[in-house]
Amino acid sequence: MTVSNEILSIQNVYKVFGPQPDVAMEMLNKGASKDEIFEKTGQTVGVFDASFSVKKGEIFVIMGLSGSGKSTMVRLLNRLIEPTSGSISLNGRDITGLSDKDLLDVRRREMSMVFQSFALMPHMTVMENAAFGLEISGVPEKERNARAQDALSQVGLGEHGASYPHQLSGGMQQRVGLARALTNDPTILLMDEAFSALDPLIRYEMQGELIRLQKEQERTIIFISHDLDEAIRIGDRIAIMEGGRVVQIGTPQEILRNPADDYVETFFKGVDVSKVLKAGDVAEKDPRSLIKLNGSIKLLDPSSDIAYRYLVDDREQLQGVVNGYDFGSQTPNMKALEALRIDRHRSIAWDTPLHDVLQTVADTAYPIPVIDRDGSFKGTISKSLLLQTLSHG
Numbered sequence: 001m002t003v004s005n006e007i008l009s010i011q012n013v014y015k016v017f018g019p020q021p022d023v024a025m026e027m028l029n030k031g032a033s034k035d036e037i038f039e040k041t042g043q044t045v046g047v048f049d050a051s052f053s054v055k056k057g058e059i060f061v062i063m064g065l066s067g068s069g070k071s072t073m074v075r076l077l078n079r080l081i082e083p084t085s086g087s088i089s090l091n092g093r094d095i096t097g098l099s100d101k102d103l104l105d106v107r108r109r110e111m112s113m114v115f116q117s118f119a120l121m122p123h124m125t126v127m128e129n130a131a132f133g134l135e136i137s138g139v140p141e142k143e144r145n146a147r148a149q150d151a152l153s154q155v156g157l158g159e160h161g162a163s164y165p166h167q168l169s170g171g172m173q174q175r176v177g178l179a180r181a182l183t184n185d186p187t188i189l190l191m192d193e194a195f196s197a198l199d200p201l202i203r204y205e206m207q208g209e210l211i212r213l214q215k216e217q218e219r220t221i222i223f224i225s226h227d228l229d230e231a232i233r234i235g236d237r238i239a240i241m242e243g244g245r246v247v248q249i250g251t252p253q254e255i256l257r258n259p260a261d262d263y264v265e266t267f268f269k270g271v272d273v274s275k276v277l278k279a280g281d282v283a284e285k286d287p288r289s290l291i292k293l294n295g296s297i298k299l300l301d302p303s304s305d306i307a308y309r310y311l312v313d314d315r316e317q318l319q320g321v322v323n324g325y326d327f328g329s330q331t332p333n334m335k336a337l338e339a340l341r342i343d344r345h346r347s348i349a350w351d352t353p354l355h356d357v358l359q360t361v362a363d364t365a366y367p368i369p370v371i372d373r374d375g376s377f378k379g380t381i382s383k384s385l386l387l388q389t390l391s392h393g
Contacts (some may be wrong), residue, residue: 003291005055005056005057006054006055006056007054007055007056007090007091007187007188007220008053008054008055008077008089008090008102008188008220009053009054009088009089009221010050010052010053010076010077010086010087010088011051011075011086011087011088012049012050012051012085012086012087013047013049013050013051013083013086013087013088014028014045014047014048014049014050014083014084014085014086015045015047015069015072015076015081015083015084015244016043016044016045016046016084017043017044017045017046018041018042018043018044019041019043020041021043021084022039023043023365024037024041024043024084025084025085027041028045028048028241034048034243036065036125040274043190045244046070046072046244047068047072047076047083047244048069048243048244048245049086049245050073050086050245050246051246051336052070052239052246052249054164054188054220054222055220055237056218056220057214057218057219057220057356058220058221058236059210059211059221059223059234059235059236060220060221060222060223060235060236060237060238060239061222061223061224061225061230061231061234061235061237061238061239062074062222062223062224062225062226062238062239062275063225063226063227063228063231063238063240063241064226064240064241064242065226065242066226067243068241068242068243069241069243069244069245070224070225070226071192071193071224072242072244072297073224074113074190074192074222074224075192076088077111077188077190078107078111078113078190079095079098079103079105079123079133080113081097082095085295090106090111090187090188091112091187091210091248093125098198105117105288105386107204108133108137108184109184109186109187110186110188111180111183111187111188111189111190112133112180112181112182112186112188112189112190112196112266113189113191113192113365114177114178114181114190114191114192115177115193116175116190116194117197117347119177120162120165120173120176120177121144121165122165122166123164124164124165125161125162125163125164126152126157126160126161126162126163126165126168126176127145127148127149127152127161129165129176129180130152130161130176130179130180131144131148131149131180131183132150132180133146133181133183133184134147134148134183134184135182144173144183147183147185148161148179148180148183149161150183151179151180151182151183152176152179154179154182154213154217155175155176155178155179155182155209155213156175156209157172157175157176157179157371158299159160160172169202170197170198170199170202171198171202171205171206174194174195174197174198174206175206175209176298176380177194178194178209178210182213182308183275188221188222189220189222190209190218190222191221191222191224192224193224193225193226194206195207195230196225196226196227203230206231207234208225210234211234212370223235228267228268228271229251230384231380232252232271234276235251235252235318236251237249237250237251238250238252238255240255240260240263240264240267242263245260247263247264248260248261248264251342253276253277253278253281255268256268256271256273256276256277257277258280272355273354273389273390274353274354274355274390275353275354275355276354277353277354277389278350278351278352278353279348279349279350279351279352279353279354279370279381280350280351280356280370280372280378280379281354282381282385282386282389283350283370283378283379283380283381284379284380284381284382284385285377285378285379285380286306286379286380288306289306289308289309289310289380290309290310290312290377291309291310291311291312291322291337292312292313292314293311293313293314293319294313294314297333297334297337300307307323307366307367308321308323309321309322309368310321310322310369310377310380311337311341312377315376316376316377317371317374317375317376317377318347318369318371318375318376318377320337320341320342320345321341321342321345321369322337322340322341322342322365323340323342323366332353342366345366345369346360346364346368346369347368347369347370347371348360348368348369348370348371348381349370349371349372349373350370350371350372350373350378354386354389357381357386358386361381361382361383361386362383362386367380367381367382367383367385368380368381368382
């Protein structure tokens with residue numbers, strides 16, 4: 001049996017704002033548009049038939065323009081806003097039907113939220129602010145202070161527990177807000193435009209801090225953003241919303257290479273693809289260029305128009321690069337291969353950012369082989385392929 005790493009599941013969720021949501025839902029079921037419903041009833045469809053899942057330990061970014069429904073969506077996840085229809089499950093447990101008491105327990109223990117505003121209590125110390133949620137939950141002082149101190153240390157504020165918010169910079173204040181959310185050791189961390197009020201340099205620093213925390217703790221984070229650069233930098237996957245709909249979900253690389261529609265394509269227009277794509281995303285594998293060495297030599301295609309060939313073993317691990325012009329129609333022997341082998345051939349790791357391979361590709365006569373962590377051949381990047389990829393930006 002396959003064990004799923006899905007931690008949160010959203011199925012066919014709708015949210016209608018207004019006094020007669022049933023009327024709006026009936027109109028939606030008959031095919032009415034969001035604008036038509038607002039015009040005829042005055043009710044607003046905030047989220048329309050949203051379905052997606054979040055994997056354990058990933059940073060899942062929900063993004064879109066103003067009015068796209070992204071902030072409504074994150075508040076639906078912990079029922080700060082009640083869904084009109086649909087289901088939301090956490091670790092297989094449907095939380096849409098929970099009682100107020102059980103829901104409060106979920107919010108305290110499993111879904112902590114960090115807002116754009118720091119929302120710190122000015123009369124409380126940093127330690128007291130970090131421990132505030134635990135205090136409300138009735139956790140004894142000794143335990144809550146220990147947990148708050150640990151959370152402050154996680155965000156680099158371990159020495160500032162006795163300070164007050166006004167003594168801290170904006171970035172440090174937001175770290176306190178993050179620490180307060182971490183004190184509960186939540187299953188999922190919800191972050192609504194959490195860094196958008198910060199100066200650009202501090203914002204970049206906080207994004208790096210979030211990436212570090214996620215890697216060290218394998219914490220699941222759902223992050224709301226309207227900033228594409230931010231989403232690309234921190235997001236393992238991105239959900240693009242438009243008009244209350246989730247129009248596409250994928251890794252930044254997947255969305256950039258295969259946008260679902262004109263809206264998504266326009267959204268990503270102008271992105272520097274060299275900073276998003278990795279070598280493995282663009283490498284192309286031509287079987288004709290391979291020579292397999294597994295006790296014998298297998299030349300898959302003797303065609304003379306193959307300029308360079310790549311030697312691989314039976315596990316397809318790269319063994320060398322040879323100049324292919326002189327093969328003719330005959331399968332070469334090892335002596336011939338050694339004579340044509342390029343000394344100290346270059347290769348690129350599959351996860352190298354494309355931006356970092358530009359000079360190497362430009363300076364190398366042959367298409368650069370791309371290999372994975374085990375040394376297996378994944379394909380090549382030629383000058384023409386690189387130019388074609390970059391032109392799509």
